[in-house]
Amino acid sequence: MLTDEFGREVTGVRVSLTDRCNFDCVYCHNEGLGDTRGPMDPQDDEMDTDDVVRFLEVAAEFDVDAVKFTGGEPMLRQDLEEIIARTPDQMEVSLTTNGTFLPGRAEDLVDADLERVNVSQDALDPEDFAAVTQSGAYEKVLEGVEAALEAGLDPVKLNMVVFEHTAGYVPEMVDHVAENEGLQLQLIEYMPELTGRPEWNIDIQRVHDWLADRADEIEHREMHDRRRYWVSGEDGDTGKGMVEIVDPVENPNFCANCHRVRVTHEGYLKGCLNRNDDLRSMGEMSKPEIRDTFRKTVENRVPYYGEYMIRNGDGEWEINEKYLEESVRA
Numbered sequence: 066m067l068t069d070e071f072g073r074e075v076t077g078v079r080v081s082l083t084d085r086c087n088f089d090c091v092y093c094h095n096e097g098l099g100d101t102r103g104p105m106d107p108q109d110d111e112m113d114t115d116d117v118v119r120f121l122e123v124a125a126e127f128d129v130d131a132v133k134f135t136g137g138e139p140m141l142r143q144d145l146e147e148i149i150a151r152t153p154d155q156m157e158v159s160l161t162t163n164g165t166f167l168p169g170r171a172e173d174l175v176d177a178d179l180e181r182v183n184v185s186q187d188a189l190d191p192e193d194f195a196a197v198t199q200s201g202a203y204e205k206v207l208e209g210v211e212a213a214l215e216a217g218l219d220p221v222k223l224n225m226v227v228f229e230h231t232a233g234y235v236p237e238m239v240d241h242v243a244e245n246e247g248l249q250l251q252l253i254e255y256m257p258e259l260t261g262r263p264e265w266n267i268d269i270q271r272v273h274d275w276l277a278d279r280a281d282e283i284e285h286r287e288m289h290d291r292r293r294y295w296v297s298g299e300d301g302d303t304g305k306g307m308v309e310i311v312d313p314v315e316n317p318n319f320c321a322n323c324h325r326v327r328v329t330h331e332g333y334l335k336g337c338l339n340r341n342d343d344l345r346s347m348g349e350m351s352k353p354e355i356r357d358t359f360r361k362t363v364e365n366r367v368p369y370y371g372e373y374m375i376r377n378g379d380g381e382w383e384i385n386e387k388y389l390e391e392s393v394r395a
């Protein structure tokens with residue numbers, strides 16, 4: 066297992082398979098690279114099936130035991146089932162998707178060995194959903210969630226970014242997962258530093274406080290030091306639904322417990338979601354070269370908040386000057 070100099074073992078990889086998407090969510094950060102893009106056809110700059118599998122085989126040699134496929138919208142890749150089927154057996158395979166392509170395909174993904182899925186669902190109302198995702202696919206997403214449950218994916222996590230447009234839906238979404246077995250909810254802090262529009266931000270601490278009152282039980286997940294709230298439905302069944310808060314913004318504890326390396330759709334290793342100054346290409350590389358590049362990426366990982374970004378004398382976050390001269394895009 067590889068460990069960075071801050072003692073953070075790398076146990077998971079997040080592989081973006083494309084930056085294409087059929088949605089255009091107002092908060093999208095596209096794995097920290099900026100906006101997604103329009104054309105729905107496969108693009109030349111995307112890693113091909115063998116590139117992805119070769120990288121995963123190397124990651125498995127370093128005891129990485131989980132892979133998450135992301136995008137853009139990873140289900141736009143027609144070879145997704147093949148990639149999943151060829152993923153080393155030791156890895157738990159999960160997928161983050163907008164859900165629109167799950168109907169009719171969820172079972173194939175399960176047959177390929179997909180274990181669980183996260184589906185973005187920001188509202189329980191078609192109009193608000195359309196305003197956030199700039200798509201009219203609300204019903205399709207609900208069908209996608211249903212298809213995932215029916216195919217046996219467990220859990221199905223609903224991803225909801227909490228910001229001005231969606232915060233009002235939090236109580237309803239919490240009730241929704243409390244009352245529906247198999248569903249969990251991830252409330253994701255809005256990241257103004259990646260998406261712009263700071264005026265849409267809301268204080269995530271208010272959500273923590275509200276959930277602490279609402280929950281029957283609270284636990285900490287080691288990954289990112291995330292808080293998990295177990296909530297029951299109106300019928301009083303305890304521990305039915307789980308709500309997790311993903312709150313990375315200005316949170317050194319989150320970064321201190323970060324165990325993931327990312328891969329961009331073009332095949333660059335990326336040590337941190339928020340940084341694009343430490344990208345290392347794996348293009349055309351043999352396995353020994355990928356091994357070295359993976360090692361180098363891990364060696365150079367730093368927690369973003371608390372080390373890469375530190376507070377100055379006025380209490381403001383700024384880049385730690387020791388990293389200012391060290392940008393790589395190799």
Ligand SMILES: Nc1nc2c(ncn2[C@@H]2O[C@H](COP(=O)(O)OP(=O)(O)OP(=O)(O)O)[C@@H](O)[C@H]2O)c(=O)[nH]1
Nearest residue numbers: 133135159161183224251253311313323325338339
């Ligand atoms: N800053 C930061 N944000 C993250 C990280 N991991 C997840 N997020 C945020 O959470 C969003 C949803 O993540 P997902 O890929 O669905 O799932 P996950 O939160 O990683 O959770 P699991 O399914 O439990 O692995 C991402 O788009 C990010 O905005 C991370 O390591 N750093």
Ligand code: SF4
Nearest residue numbers: 086088090093137163
């Ligand atoms: S569905 Fe995901 S990838 Fe697509 S625009 Fe929305 S946030 Fe971005």
Ligand code: SF4
Nearest residue numbers: 320323337338368369
């Ligand atoms: S170091 Fe922090 S910001 Fe960077 S990926 Fe890890 S948790 Fe996210």
